[in-house]
Amino acid sequence: MSETMAAGGTRTLQIWRGDLTSGELVDYELETEPGMVVLDAVLEIQRSQAPDLAVRWNCKAAKCGSCSAEINGKPRLMCKTRLDHLPADEPITVEPMRAFPIIRDLVTDVSWNYEINKKIPPFTPRDDLPEGDYLIDQADTDRMSEFRKCIECFMCQDVCHILRDHRMHNKYYGPRFMVRLASLDMHPLDGIDRIDQIADEAGIGLCNITKCCTEVCPEGIHITDNAIIPLKERVVDARHDPILKIFKRNTARPGKKKPEASA
Amino acid sequence: MAIEHHEYDVLVLGSGGSGLRAAVAAAEAGAKTGLVCKSLLGKAHTVMAEGGLAASLGNVDPLDNWETHFQDTMFGGKYLNNWRMAELHAKEAPDRARELERWGAVFDRTPERKMSQRAFGGHTYRRLVHIGDRTGLEMIRTLQDKTVHSDVDVFMETTVTKLIKDGDRVVGCFGYRRATGEQITFSSKALILATGGSGRIYKITSNSQDCTGDGYALAYEAGAELVDMEFIQFHPTGMVYPPGVAGLLVTEAVRGEGGLLRNALGERFMEKYDPKRMELSTRDVVARSIYTEVKEGRGTPHGGAFLDVSHLDSDYVRKKLPSMYDQFLELAGVDITKEPMQVGPTAHYFMGGIKVDADTGETRVPGLYATGEASGGMNGANRLGGNSLGDLLVFGRRAGIGAAADAAKVSPASLPADEVAAAQGGVEHYLNGGGQDQFENPFQMHKDLQKIMGDGVGIFRDKEGLTEAINQLESLESRVHNLKSPSNRVEYNPGWQLCSEIKNMLTVSLMIARGALLREESRGGHSRLDFTAYSDYWAENNIVVHSAGGLDMALTPTPVFKRDELSELVEARKESEKAS
Secondary structure, eight states, X not given: OOOOOOXXXXXXXXXXXXXXXXXXXXXXXXXXXXXXXXXXXXXXXXXXXXXTOOOOOOOSSSSSOOOEEEETTEEEEGGGOBGGGSOTXXXXXXXXXXXXXXXXXTEEOOHHHHHHHHHSOOOOBOTTOOSSSOOOOXXXXXXXXXXXXXXXOOHHHHHOHHHHTTOOTTTOOOHHHHHHHXXXXXXXXXXXXXXXXXXXXXXXXGOOOOXXXXXXXXTOOOIIIIIIHHHHXXXXXXXXXXXXXXXXXXXXXXXXXXXXXXX | OOOEEEEEEEEEEOOSHHHHXXXXXXXXXXXXXXXXXXXXXXXXXXXXXXXXXXXXXXXXSTTOOHHHHHHHHHXXXXXXXXXXXXXXXXXXXXXXXXXXHHXXXXXXBOTXXXXXXXXOTTOSSOOEEOXXXXXXXXXXXXXXXXXXXXXEEEEOSEEXXXXXXXXXXXXXEEEEETTTOOEEEEEEEEEEEOOOOOGGGSSXXXXXXXXXXXXXXXXXXXXXXXXXXXXXXXXXXXXXXXXXXXXXXXXXXXXXXXXXXXXXXXXXXXXXXXXXXXXXXXXXXXXXXXXXXIIXXXXXXXXXXXXXXXXXXXXXXXXXXXXXXXXXXXXXXXXXXXXXXXXXXXXXXXXXXXXXXTTTOBOSSTTEEEOGGGEESSSTTSOOTTHHHHHHHHHHHHHHHHHHHHHTTSXXXXXXXXXXXXXXXXXXXXXXXXXXXXXXOHHHHHHHHHHHHHHHSSSSBOHHHHHHHHHHHHHHHXXXXXXXXXXXXXXXXXXXXXXXXXXXXHHHHHHHHHHHHHOOSOBTTBOBSSOOSOOHHHHTEEXXXXXXXXXXXXXXXXXXXXXXXXXXXXXXXXXXXXXX
């Protein structure tokens, strides 16, 4: 077998413990098993050394996006990060995502993301669709599918400097929701003109395409190249085309309607 | 201090596929609807479903129809299914699939641009609507989106520990918010349990942390009946290495797309066990076959079977099975386009569950409904792959409609103070202890429970092992009162959470072990080494479980729910199976 026979041995984890008011890295030593991921180590520490260590996790299969943390300073899923892929000669630091308020230890308050999601109108079929089964090209499916792979780990939101450093949560929806908007805007049967939301409320112009979000995406979604940049282009096409500006200003794109004003 | 309190017509517990679909249906029917979940919205175990949703659309195989899907489901379930549920499921799954697409779900296409369908074990035709190998995530995201834009209030990271009754009727529930420990009560005119299964009673499981059988235990304590609890589906293909990921699911789509199973000698061993269906035999058969190969010394280096797709085009594999490709590369260092995977059985799905009326999801307790994996009957002794995603849509919707109709007929009830006080006492006891000298550590007890279930109530069972397991479970049961969280901090306390989950898992484990001891035959997801054949008696009976007061549990053989108008279909399938 060419399987890497993963190393075990003693490792030190430095886990951030605390709450909104204060906290610090605490050292834990642990005997590891081959192939262990960071979440295994954290749960073993929880079981044997720190039974009140707060950690959010669920599927342990990189499918639910619950166990996001900053491991050695980089946002990663704890369940998908093998200990033996991290430098063996130094402690492993595990800290909560910094773009969101701390609840306790590794658990953060990500409710802001859920509030943003509510503001995005759901898929709404165009008025002109024929009766019967939806007919969609596989190519369109593939394009949307990349975005719909998102497991909502929110690590792209965590690493986005507009949110993390500039704290502009009220001006920019963040990469996760650019991906969401892209999946809807690129649905061939969607009947809502989403350009105004993308450009104004969602604040796509604030993104200056540093691609930090793409780098941390555990699903390998090309957030910047395939979602954000094409949406920026669509905004430019709709808003700044000189001919459209004269004739069609403030009308919806073909086949689409402006969304109903929400309360 | 006053407890946070909310009032709803319909309250749904659980935010997996069935819970979300139920909440949408209840809200659409005009009920004031609330939804309570242990985790964040969109994280439920349904996200892990990979292969697809079975619906006889006939997009790929035009001959497909509901009758064949019904027959396949009955055959897969070894004819112990609730016939009405299997019928409703087969008839309505196509509409539910189309509806999901109209809500924005995106599925793979046929060349004619319709929803594509793939082959799966036990299905006569290519029937599973899918998107790559992440169909469950697609469904959850679609239903999540539909829910947040429906009139449904969502309470995330809230654990319910007790259903509250007023006389015979369930009128609400009690729980606490995990982030703060603050207690919370709900009153409901109708309450739907959509709490999924209980895979966490096993160490080797494909299930999420949340799958701790809460709904089974809550319903049992409230006086509901449960059915078929001895039938547990061990998915044939879980990862076996490295140890940290043992049990992690390897989708059946790997075999659906042409993956081959071999033992250490390189033999396609399914030829011995099911030469007709080979790798695409039903899950119970494939799981037992792999187990037997390993036990007889023909296992792989890490104690499983080889599952190989390296003969398929590597681009095709990466496109059709992208998460499997990633999963093996990341976690095991195996490139599945070049070398075989090693796989073995993993506890996956509970065929059994709360006994409900097929049409409405109503239990025998007024005001209490159940749906999805939390309910039982649809799948009989063994579930076909793809039937759970159909199940949760068809019966989630039906439970939502049923509960809303019920709610419209009753007046709101207040929660009896003594019931609420008892519930409060329960959670506070786990936090602070009840003055005992000896405390039980929940993390340790969970480990003990998993060992008992793995050793005595696993894929093969016998009287001796089951009896021993029951003795040990009863010993745990006598100590469960001494469970105490190692920390008394209320914010996001994992040990505290685990205490109530262990109580639930223990109740579920006892149902399973006792049912397994009673059913002296082998059928579907229940295999007895001391009773290896089908029994004529048990072919006609389900085991129904309910509380007989205190720690007493009543298990009653009960005739299978049949329907005359379906007899012809069932008999025809039985005949054709005999002939082949």
